[in-house]
Amino acid sequence: MIVEDIRRPPSLSAAVRLLADLGDDARLVAGGTAVVLMLRQRLLSVSTLVSLDSVADTRYRGIDVLDGHLRIGGGERLADVAAHPAVRGLLPAFAEACGAVGNVRIRNRATIAGNLAEADYASDPPAALVALDAQVDVIGPGGARRIPAAELFVGYYETALQDAEVIAGIEVPRPTRGVGSAYLRFTSRGSEDRPCIGAAAVMAITPGGRIEHLRVVVGAVADVPHLLPDVLADAAGRPAADEVFAEIGAGYARRIDPLDDERGSAWYRRRMIEVHVRRALAEAHRRAVR
Structure with a gap:
């Protein structure tokens, strides 16, 4: 099936109505970077594209x-x-x-x-x-x-x-004073490649230099991003120190069962998880105290 029509609704509500009316014969497209590629590779077959380029809703822009x-x-x-x-x-x-x-x-x-x-x-x-x-x-x-x-x-x-x-x-x-965040990625095949592993950390620090709150998420290693509250459960109240960051990185590496593909084996990804979680925590801490 080839695309026969492109609809350009003026609002999100109109786009929703079109999608509901057309059902499986339509596909939503925003920037088009993924949908166009799937169409070219014949991974997607629809007769109508519903483009959001003309949507002017303030909730969708700005x-x-x-x-x-x-x-x-x-x-x-x-x-x-x-x-x-x-x-x-x-x-x-x-x-x-x-x-x-x-x-x-x-x-x-x-x-x-x-x-x-x-x-x-x-x-x-x-x-x-x-x-x-x-x-x-x-x-x-x-x-x-x-x-x-x-x-x-x-x-x-x-x-x-x-x-x-x-x-x-x-x-x-909106973060308050004493909160820092960082995202680090590692690519194994080139800077424009999709990541072998990505690590995001958000850290809140007390005036005394201890961890008040912490969230760490690892992506690109499994079907969904991994947030492991049990690994972070004992972090609150501990010093924001390199040995604590290393311990958390090791905990994430142990708990996550990473996929094995052309960007890296499961064994390799575990090593990269440990390293990049530690580095993301260190950078988030640096930003929290500056």
């Missing part, structure tokens, strides 16, 4: 710094998110993750909503958003709802989105 959080429209390009001063200053882990995807041409087209909806296990932004405790706002035939980023990804290229639901945007808690 980056706003509000009292308690940052709101990022789902239609924002990854390059724009990575370069935005507020994202770079308040959410460096997310800026780093968005700036790591693919190459400049991909980042200039791909949107944050499209990246999340694809649920590519080896993409960078999901791990950072789970670590930052982000919320994903969606709209569908049943109305609007909010999904924690930690619950959005349910398997390889699978999300908790229901039929005809569209990601409108994300909200990320």
Whole structure:
């Protein structure tokens, strides 16, 4: 089947209605970097594309710094998110993750909503958003709802989105003083390759230099980003020290059962998890105290 029609609804609500009416004969497209590739490789067969290029909803566009959080429209390009001063200053882990995807041409087209909806296990932004405790706002035939980023990804290229639901945007808690975040990735085959492993860390430090709160997420090693609260359970109250970071890195390496593919064996990924979790924690700590 070839694409016979491209619809350009003016709003998210109109896009939802189109998707609900057309069913399996339609596919949503934002930046198009993933969908176009799947069409060319004949991994996807639909007669109609529903493009969001003409959607002007304020909830889908723009980056706003509000009292308690940052709101990022789902239609924002990854390059724009990575370069935005507020994202770079308040959410460096997310800026780093968005700036790591693919190459400049991909980042200039791909949107944050499209990246999340694809649920590519080896993409960078999901791990950072789970670590930052982000919320994903969606709209569908049943109305609007909010999904924690930690619950959005349910398997390889699978999300908790229901039929005809569209990601409108994300909200990320605005960090307070004494909080730092970092995202580190490792590629085994070249800088533009998808990551062999990605590690995101968000750390809150007390005035006395102890860990107050900690979230660590490892991505690109399994079907979904891995947040392991039990490994982090004893971190609160401990010194923010290299030996503690190394211990957490070793704990993540032991607990995660990584996949084995052309980017790295399971054994190799475990070694990289240990190293990069430790390094991400060290960088998040450095940013928290500066």
